Amino acid sequence: MTDPSWWYARPGGRGDWTCPPAPDGVRGFHASLDGYAPTPLAELPPLAAELGVGRVYVKDESSRLGLPAFKALGASWAVHRVLAERRRRYGEGAPLTLVTATDGNHGRAVARTARLLGQRARVFVPRGVHPAAASAIAAEGAEVTPVAGPYDEAVRRAAGAARAPGAVLVQDTAWPGYERIPAWIVEGYSTLFAEIDAQLGGPPPSPPALVAVPVGVGSLAQAAVTHYRSRPAAAGPALLSVEPEAAACVLAGLVRGEPVTVATGETAMAGLNCGTPSSIAWPHLRHGLDAAVAVTDADSTRAARDLAALGVSSGPCGAASLAGVRAALTGAGARRRRTALGVGASSTLVLLSTEGAAANPHGD
Missing domain, CATH: 3.40.50.1100 (Rossmann fold)
Incomplete structure (x- = not known):
């Protein structure tokens, strides 16, 4: 059969x-x-x-x-590790911009974590995500960037934006060359x-x-x-x-x-x-x-x-x-x-x- x-x-x-x-x-x-x-x-x-x-x-x-x-478990631990490593290397410094792509829950978790820790957040949201989910991310103080394409395209856009000075990608998927934070x-x-x-x-x-x-x-x-x-x-x-x-x-x-x-x-x-x-x-x-x-x-x-x-x-x-x-x-x-x-x-x-x-x- x-x-x-x-x-x-x-x-x-x-x-x-x-x-x-x-x-x-x-x-x-x-x-x-x-x-x-x-x-x-x-x-x-x-x-x-x-x-x-x-x-x-x-x-x-x-x-x-x-x-x-459940996403706050991963976002909080990863951001904790990112900030601890940054303090070891550079001291306190200016706030970071935590950049990510999301279908909803991960982006809100990153945005909430950023707000609680005095950091900034920018979240790329692909098509198909309900406007209420995007609004919930924005309500955490994040900059929300809509993407006309699917999730994979939003991830690519987020990775590009995270190359800016003072930004770091906090993405819950990995690819060769980007694996430690995931x-x-x-x-x-x-x-x-x-x-x-x-x-x-x-x-x-x-x-x-x-x-x-x-x-x-x-x-x-x-x-x-x-x-x-x-x-x-x-x-x-x-x-x-x-x-x-x-x-x-x-x-x-x-x-x-x-x-x-x-x-x-x-x-x-x-x-x-x-x-x-x-x-x-x-x-x-x-x-x-x-x-x-x-x-x-x-x-x-x-x-x-x-x-x-x-x-x-x-x-x-x-x-x-x-x-x-x-x-x-x-x-x-x-x-x-x-x-x-x-x-x-x-x-x-x-x-x-x-x-x-x-x-x-x-x-x-």
């Missing part, structure tokens, strides 16, 4: 591949910030019954450090997974059977792989990436066995509307993911409504995790996909809901 175009599972499993862990000190840094608290890990028994598993937990990132998405952003996301460990009963943690991660350029998925694959392979969960059908660059790359760029379309999952995987994420995704799935806007919108009915505020990007797990574990061919993921009737699933409904007006 041929796999459907929206699904990929690693032939023969991922084997014994491992990677180094995230550095110590990231969660301690976040814990020192005003307003820090672990985000909820909500158990939702109706979803467990629907999916035929033991337990389903949703990591609810609808309120993270005062913003409606790596710091990925490190920042490690706090989310450390919280999950503690919330599931660690240390030592009680690992879930499956973790589902929404994917744009793959930085959060890289953090998931780093966290779970830095342990013995037998101790880790299956990792499932979830993308929009309109921008499934990681799925396409896994099928081809090499990174690819895809032409992106319009999608309500604006924060996942990315055509090229991050260069530092790709090796982790290639070796550390177990499966990938692409979902429709209708699927993610339905999932967001269902999560809201269960008390979890989630935008289309965050709800993509539930849409992806539904696609993988139910419907025609589900038995084979469940076997590939190692999911059974007693399994525990963790779904990352990466944004609240307020973060993405497309979900309204």
Whole structure:
């Protein structure tokens, strides 16, 4: 039987591949910030019954450090590292301009961090981003520059603007020659997974059977792989990436066995509307993911409504995790996909809901 175009599972499993862990000190840094608290890990028994598993937990990132998405974890740690390095080399100096491109949440996180630390921010916003999301970035004091093209074009524009004196690019995707700051952003996301460990009963943690991660350029998925694959392979969960059908660059790359760029379309999952995987994420995704799935806007919108009915505020990007797990574990061919993921009737699933409904007006 041929796999459907929206699904990929690693032939023969991922084997014994491992990677180094995230550095110590990231969660301690976040814990020192005003307003820090672990985000909820909500158990939702109706979803467990629907999916035929033991337990389903949703990591609810609808309120993270005062913003409606997880992105503040990466932005705050990366900017902290940038400013600390600058002070070591040059002293305090004049404020920097932090430059980035965004589909919404990352840009707002960079803008908020800049405002709190007395820096400036300039944010490039591609087509398809709701005007309310751009307005929220501007309300943080950032200069917002609209871009007529897609996300990849906005990244190119931001990289060019960051060559100006007193500017630094704080981008959550990497390419050859620009990898250190994106790596710091990925490190920042490690706090989310450390919280999950503690919330599931660690240390030592009680690992879930499956973790589902929404994917744009793959930085959060890289953090998931780093966290779970830095342990013995037998101790880790299956990792499932979830993308929009309109921008499934990681799925396409896994099928081809090499990174690819895809032409992106319009999608309500604006924060996942990315055509090229991050260069530092790709090796982790290639070796550390177990499966990938692409979902429709209708699927993610339905999932967001269902999560809201269960008390979890989630935008289309965050709800993509539930849409992806539904696609993988139910419907025609589900038995084979469940076997590939190692999911059974007693399994525990963790779904990352990466944004609240307020973060993405497309979900309204």
